[in-house]
Structures are given as C-alpha cells and as structure tokens.
Amino acid sequence: MNAKRVYVQTARAAAAAQTRQRILDATAALARQQASVEIVLNDVAESAGVSVQTVLRHFGSRDGLFEAAAAHAVQQVAAERRSPVGDIAAAVQTLFDHYERWGEVTLRLLAQETLDPKAYAVTEQGRELHRDWVGEVFAPMLAARSPESGEAITDLLVVATDLYTWKLLTRDRRLPREQAEARVRHLITAILGES
Secondary structure: HHHHHHHHHHHHHHHHHHHHHHHHHHHHHHHHHHHHHHHHHHHHHHHOOOOHHHHHHHHHOHHHHHHHHHHHHHHHHHOOOOOOOOHHHHHHHHHHHHHHHHHHHHHHHHOOOOOOOHHHHHHHHHHHHHHHHHHHHHHHHHHHOOOOHHHHHHHHHHHHHHHHHHHHHHHHOOHHHHHHHHHHHHHHHHHHHHO
C-alpha cells in the first residue's frame, strides 16, 4: 500500500512540475511575441493548455508568474551563454546566437523598463548576468591587470559585447552576421591590446 501511495505522489509531483514548466515555456514564448505588459493570464493558460485557475494555483498571481518566468529565463540565458573561457571567437559566436534568439525581446523590455517595474527587474538581472559573463569569459585576460585597470577593461568589454552593439551592427547597419561578429572580435582584441 505504501509503495502505491509513493508512486502516485511521485507521479503527481512529476505532472505538476511538467505543467509548471509548460506554463513558464508558454510565458516565455508569448514574451518573444509581445511586450510583458500585454501578456494576460488567459493567453498564457491557453498557450500552455491549462486553465487560468491552474496558472494561479502554480504561481499565485500574474506578478508571481512573471517573477518565476524571469527567474527561469535568467537560468536559461546563463546556460545558453556558457562559453569557453578565454576563447574570443567562441564567446562572440555564442553571444550572437543568444542575441539572435532573445535580442528583439530584450530590446522591447529595455524600451519598457522605465514604465514597467517587472520589465526593469528583468533588464537589471540581464545587465548583471552580462557583466558576470564578461568577467568569466575574459578572466584570463583580466587576471594580470590591476583592479582599477581590470574594472575599466571590463566596462569596455561589456560595451563591446552589449546587446546594443549587436543591434547597431546587425539591425541598424544591416551587416551580415559574419562581418558583425568580426567587428565585435576586433573591438575585443583592441580593448585587450591583443590586435
């Protein structure tokens, strides 16, 4: 009898986790299509194949859903952006892959951040994540520098690899990806004094 109860509880927990994941995935998919302030629970529920009540049972409120979705997105982004430490070409390629997937969404969030606290929370996490990524990926090149010099170089590397740099090169200038990546690599090597 106990084994059956444990199995049923395990199966329920797994089903609940899958439902929660579907809701988070649906929220992320909708965020790619529209601004966060436009997303309503009915759309999330319909997209996830659940009821609004199920969404609320898992997340408590619309705000709770967005907080959980933002935390989930940060984890996804961190995993997606993992790059070999010290490998400039691989880092830029990984970054461009990420920007191709999430760039338009992030630009919309950045446009909203002064009006929507939820958008600001996401973009602020993104800025911290990006700076941490720069520090990790370029750690070998920064290690021998003084703290002041390392901080200044990190600031410049953050700018060189920023979403707006990608936007300027690929969207505004309409450069082919290969050319845009080459220009970002050139910026990085110039900043690091390795060109």
